[in-house]
Amino acid sequence: MSEAPAAPPAASADPVRDDAIALLLKPPRPRSGRLLPARVGAMCAVELQKLRHDRTELYTRAVQPALWLLIFGQTFTRIRAIPTGGIPYVDYLAPGIIAQSAMFIAIFYGIQIIWERDAGILNKLLVTPTPRSALITGKAFAAGVKSLVQAVVVLLIAALLGVALTWNPLKLLAVAAIVVLGSAFFSCLSMTIAGIVLNRDRLMGFGQAITMPLFFGSNALYPVSVMPGWLQAVSKANPLSYEVDALRGLLLGTPHHLAADFAVLLVAAALGVTAASALLGRLAR
DSSP states (O other), rough: OOOOOOOOOOOOOOHHHHHHHHHHOOOOOOOOOHHHHHHHHHHHHHHHHHEEEEHHHHHTTTHHHHHHHIIIIIIHHHOOOOTTTTTTTHHHHHHHHHHHHHHHTTTHHHHHHHHHHHHHHHHHHHHHSOOHHHHHHHHHHHHHHHHHHHHHHHHHHHHTTTTOOOOOHHHHHHHHHHHHHHHHHHHHHHHHHHHHHHHHHHHHHHHHHHHHHHHHHTTSOGGGGGHHHHHHHHHHHHHHHHHHHHHHHHOOOOOOOHHHHHHHHHHHHHHHHHHHHHHHHHHOO
């Protein structure tokens, strides 16, 4: 006698279990619209927590800008060798040192992402629904928050030295936006280099090799008009020059091109996020 045909498997009555299996077979789509602001906020909060628990880095990083303003600024104010449009040289220098301090913090930010790769944290982040652009943007603006704290320290040092800075709240908000955008670009540049060299020691070498040319190839120490022609071309391609120009105009009231400066920094930061996001997968391999 032949056996009765087997009954078809019953449909699962547990939709939660079915959804879990579906997630294993096919990862969820990135929800960048909601996750991007949350990721940026989380990264910024982490940086603030680090500064709150350990202020050593904040104190040590304040030494270099203080020396620039106290020694270099005061000396060249007496020499009057650099044309500054009639303002004391230490006043002219202060916005450049703010931009320099922010850049020096951000340009080595790629070391952190390499450390996260070595610790296995980066691979865990990449398998979540969070878009890579959200991860990079979060880290970039976290670098901006740290640089903003450094900028406040430099502003206080400059005020103690008698630098005639504006304290207009709206202008100070614009200063904060410029510092964050500039730091976001330089941190993305660092993370892009990290995605190419894949090694902390190599990244340190590249970072040290480009920081001084970026600084001296900008208008942080002297006006563009006194530079040789080839250096003027370098300065025009250097995002740091646009950051310094905006900071100098906002804090001192010197002639500036604020809309153009802001646009250049915004485009540079967007391109930096794009490049670093494209290389993030290579870094995690």
